[in-house]
Amino acid sequence: MSLPHAILTALLEKPSSGLELTRRFDRSIGYFWSATHQQIYRELGKLEADGLIRALPSEQPARGQKKSYEVLPAGRAELARWTAASQDPKPHRDPLLLRLRAAAVVGTAGLEADLRRHLELHERQLAEYQEIEQRDFPPGRDGTEDRLRHLVLRAGIDLETFWTQWLRRALADFAELPAGEPTRPA
Amino acid sequence: MSLPHAILTALLEKPSSGLELTRRFDRSIGYFWSATHQQIYRELGKLEADGLIRALPSEQPARGQKKSYEVLPAGRAELARWTAASQDPKPHRDPLLLRLRAAAVVGTAGLEADLRRHLELHERQLAEYQEIEQRDFPPGRDGTEDRLRHLVLRAGIDLETFWTQWLRRALADFAELPAGEPTRPA
DNA sequence: ACCGTTTATGCAACTAGTTGCACAAGGTGG
DNA sequence: CCACCTTGTGCAACTAGTTGCATAAACGGT
Numbered sequence: 001m002s003l004p005h006a007i008l009t010a011l012l013e014k015p016s017s018g019l020e021l022t023r024r025f026d027r028s029i030g031y032f033w034s035a036t037h038q039q040i041y042r043e044l045g046k047l048e049a050d051g052l053i054r055a056l057p058s059e060q061p062a063r064g065q066k067k068s069y070e071v072l073p074a075g076r077a078e079l080a081r082w083t084a085a086s087q088d089p090k091p092h093r094d095p096l097l098l099r100l101r102a103a104a105v106v107g108t109a110g111l112e113a114d115l116r117r118h119l120e121l122h123e124r125q126l127a128e129y130q131e132i133e134q135r136d137f138p139p140g141r142d143g144t145e146d147r148l149r150h151l152v153l154r155a156g157i158d159l160e161t162f163w164t165q166w167l168r169r170a171l172a173d174f175a176e177l178p179a180g181e182p183t184r185p186a
Numbered sequence: 187m188s189l190p191h192a193i194l195t196a197l198l199e200k201p202s203s204g205l206e207l208t209r210r211f212d213r214s215i216g217y218f219w220s221a222t223h224q225q226i227y228r229e230l231g232k233l234e235a236d237g238l239i240r241a242l243p244s245e246q247p248a249r250g251q252k253k254s255y256e257v258l259p260a261g262r263a264e265l266a267r268w269t270a271a272s273q274d275p276k277p278h279r280d281p282l283l284l285r286l287r288a289a290a291v292v293g294t295a296g297l298e299a300d301l302r303r304h305l306e307l308h309e310r311q312l313a314e315y316q317e318i319e320q321r322d323f324p325p326g327r328d329g330t331e332d333r334l335r336h337l338v339l340r341a342g343i344d345l346e347t348f349w350t351q352w353l354r355r356a357l358a359d360f361a362e363l364p365a366g367e368p369t370r371p372a
Numbered sequence: 373a374c375c376g377t378t379t380a381t382g383c384a385a386c387t388a389g390t391t392g393c394a395c396a397a398g399g400t401g402g
Numbered sequence: 403c404c405a406c407c408t409t410g411t412g413c414a415a416c417t418a419g420t421t422g423c424a425t426a427a428a429c430g431g432t
Contacts, residue, residue: 001387001388002279002281002284003388003389005284005285005288006284008288009284009287009288009291012291012292013291017410017411018410018411018412019409019410019411022410029284029287030277031277032278032279032280032283032284033279033280033281033283033284034277034279035389036389036390036391037410037411037412038389038390038391038392038411038412038413039388039389039390041410041411041412041413042412042413045412066409066410066411067410067411076292079288079291079292080292080293080295082285082288083285083288083289083292083293083295083296083297084295084296084297085296086299086300086303087281087282087285087300089282089304089307089308090281091216091217091220092218092345093188093218093219093220094218094219094341095188095219095273095276096273096275097218097219097338097341098188098191098192098195098215098218098219099191099268099269099273100334100337100338101195101215101334101335101338102191102194102195102265102268102269103269103334104330104331104334104335105195105198105199105265105331106198106262106265106266106269107266107269108330108334109266109269109270110269110270110271111269111270113272114272114273117272118275121275122275144290144294144363144364145290145291147359147363148286148287148289148290148294148359149287149290151286151355151356151359152283152286152287154352154355155280155283155352158348158351158352159278159348162344162345162348165344166340166341166344169337169340170337173333173334173337177330177333178330187417187418189418189419203380203381204380204381204382205379205380205381208380221419222419222420222421223380223381223382224381224382224383224419224420224421224422225418225419225420227380227381227382227383228382228383231382252379252380252381253380253381373432374431374432375430375431375432376429376430376431377428377429377430377431378427378428378429378430379426379427379428379429380425380426380427380428381424381425381426381427382423382424382425382426383422383423383424383425384421384422384423384424385420385421385422385423386419386420386421386422387418387419387420387421388417388418388419388420389416389417389418389419390415390416390417390418391414391415391416391417392413392414392415392416393412393413393414393415394411394412394413394414395410395411395412395413396409396410396411396412397408397409397410397411398407398408398409398410399406399407399408399409400405400406400407400408401404401405401406401407402403402404402405402406
């Protein structure tokens with residue numbers, strides 16, 4: 001149940017409309033909690049019904065009209081409660097690793113090209129994170145807020161670094177493998 | 187749509203009953219694709235209905251009686267197709283990083299203890315992976331199947347290594363932070 | 373003979389996330 | 403002036419995964 005809390009965080013950082021939130025999810029927050037605009041609109045409705053946020057009164061509510069929300073005290077309290085509450089880490093689910101394991105049984109045909117593609121995507125993402133780091137976190141800043149946000153960004157950078165390195169190793173390994181046939185023919 | 191393929195892979199490695207599969211998911215496969223026994227039974231039913239697997243004839247089918255499955259040629263073909271098919275990487279969703287970002291706004295109270303707990307869990311998982319590596323992948327093996335499986339295990343080891351290091355850095359940062367109050371009081 | 377635990381299979385209801393589409397307002401170009 | 407594109411909001415149906423519980427056989431003790 002993290003989406004509502006992701007939205008509360010985003011709205012505390014800056015009151016926004018549904019579409020603005022969607023865009024901000026596509027950029028910063030979505031890097032570790034993605035959401036589509038439909039999820040966001042639905043959740044905004046629930047949060048408003050629960051009294052955690054409210055529409056900014058200035059704007060008239062009509063379809064096709066921008067409608068911005070701000071967080072109410074109850075929303076801030078709920079976010080603080082959730083942040084402090086202990087949560088178990090969810091097990092990862094990674095289809096790519098699964099495919100590699102399947103390839104050990106049915107053959108590696110076709111996989112290599114996709115590994116290469118993933119490598120490129122992760123390299124691009126890594127470059128993007130590094131740009132953000134240079135732009136938003138020049139050396140010498142140390143406000144609490146900056147510190148925490150930088151820490152989150154570092155996680156992103158280190159994760160992408162891991163993937164690029166692992167994929168390069170995988171491709172190097174593939175180069176030495178016999179070919180794409182099954183290791184256990186049917 | 188990875189669960190059916192995870193099951194096909196497991197069944198190709200060794201025909202099994204629902205409960206045996208559940209146990210194997212708790213150990214090896216579940217490290218990167220977890221599933222509960224209910225998911226597995228449901229999926230076994232679908233796979234059988236679709237003609238991708240079949241119950242081993244030897245055993246009598248009755249409630250409370252073991253029922254093992256094996257993969258049919260159509261199942262192997264489907265798995266090979268899926269393995270070779272290109273797939274986009276899904277964006278990660280990580281509540282812990284989200285909580286850190288929320289903490290930048292509502293305060294870090296309570297978070298540190300959970301970071302410590304996560305660190306312990308990841309250290310334990312890392313140790314487990316390293317044991318498996320020493321036990322199952324002694325230096326000098328290089329069959330194709332071993333190579334691929336080792337690669338998958340290395341991903342697990344490197345991921346857990348990343349998390350332990352990142353969490354240690356986070357805790358070190360927390361130690362220098364003022365205290366648990368919000369950076370932007372309500 | 374009975375009771376409780378373990379092994380094994382399974383249904384039903386719920387929660388979360390995704391996909392596909394619909395609708396409205398406002399601007400732009402032919 | 404109207405057809406089309408963009409911006410913005412939203413519903414409905416679907417897919418995937420989780421939680422809680424039910425059922426049944428086998429086994430071990432008392």
